[in-house]
Each structure stands twice: as structure tokens, then as C-alpha cells.
Amino acid sequence: MARRSRIQMDDEDTELNMTPMLDVVFILLIFFIVTSVFVKTPGIDPTKPTAVTSAEWKPSILIGVNAANEIWIDKRPYDVDEIRPLIMSMQAENPKAEAIINADKDAEVGVVMSVQEMMQDLGIVTRVGTNQ
Template sequence: MVHFQRRLQPKVQVDLVPMIDVVFQLVIFFMLSSTLITRTGLDLDLPGARSSQETVSSSVVLSVVSREEIYLGEDRMTLAELEVLLGEKKDEFQDRAISIEADASLPYGTMISVLDVLRLNGFRGANLVAEQIRERHGTD
């Protein structure tokens, strides 16, 4: 019996191009979705400003509802407790910026007190968060 050898050998290859395309699109999706501005879960009525600009969010966010209700990240405290906490961690916050979210109805004196506590404890810049007011052109 004579055995003939096949001249054309089957070559099995996995086409990786579609898989690479999917992985590349997933990487882009997660890069874009992770850079979105994160907001706290507080229901604050932020003041509006036509000249407000989006800035890169700092790693430290302070939400001020009242003199007795201030959130540093997710930790609730009073203004006095905030001053003590920042005094204990003064070196950690030296020359850092902070984003401040404050309710629009917050008294001016309370905001000055908060800014004073921040400056005395090493913060050198504060981003005041406001809602963007979109101007309408034309008549309604």
C-alpha cells in the first residue's frame, strides 16, 4: 500500500485583530469614564456662575452645608472638628489645593470661617465649585 503525503498542510491560526480592536475600545472607554468629575452624594444647591470653568478635581473635596455640617471627603464634622483634624494632619496638606462645594444659601461669614481654617492649616489654593450657567442666545 502506497501512502501519499499531502502537499498542503492545514494551517490553523487565530485571527487576533478583532480581539485587539475590542480590547483597545474597552481601554479607551475606561480611560474616558474614569476621568469624569465625581460629585459627592450630598444634595447641595451650588451657586451658578456664567464664567465658571471645569478644572481638574483636586484629591481633597470639602462640602459645606452649614457651620455644623461639613464633609471632608465622606467624613462628617463641624467647623471646630475640621480645624482640629487639619491641625493634626497639617504636614499632609501643606501647599495643597482643595475643592470646596458649598450650598448657595450658606452665609458669607461661614464661608470666610471655612477658608480661614483651611489657610491656617496649610492649604494655599481653593477651587470653589459652581454650576455652569448656559447663556441663551436669541429670543424665546
């Protein structure tokens, strides 16, 4: 009779079960993806005037209008006629959306006003800021 030594181990006994660790990793990954907040920028950085007083306000829709009267949303330029469906889709994502329009000092008032009127038609609370 051949006896097996206690020190000798079968190959089957040396495997590690990685399934529970992978489950934990995927759960953590899903948690961080769901809880992450993405910062939206209009795509341009106009110079802003200094304010004597400031109020805390965090809009979810950022719109920039530069001196060439281009409307920038999410780092892409648009014409006035092209932004309505885009704003409506942003409002569908967040029904309580608030917006701010950052306009360059050399931007035409008519372009800024048409964007503001569109926001009012859609029922979005909007503030307009001009840059000196």
C-alpha cells in the first residue's frame, strides 16, 4: 500500500477562487460610476468681471456667447437655430435645470437676448453675465 504524504498537495487544492473578489470590484466600479458628477463647461472661458457681492448659484446648463456671436455649449459652437433641441434634451435630463449665459462684452445683444428668450419659453430659470 502506498501512502501519500501530508506535505504533498494535489493541484486541485492550490487554486484560488477569484469570483468573490471580482464581484466586489465590479460592485465598487458601479458605485463610483453611478455617484460620480460630471462637470459641464461651455467650451470657452470669457474674462469675467469682479463682483462686489456674490450669491451661490450652481446652474446645470452653461451657455457661452463669444465676440463672434458663436453660442458654445459643452465645448461645441452652435448657431441660434441649432440650440433649441439641445436645450430641450438637457431639460429632459434635469427638469429642474437652471442656466447661465456667459456673454462676451463684444457679443451682440440680439444673440444673447434670443438665447434668453428661448430659455424663458422653455421655462428654464436663466441668469445672464457679461464679461468686461
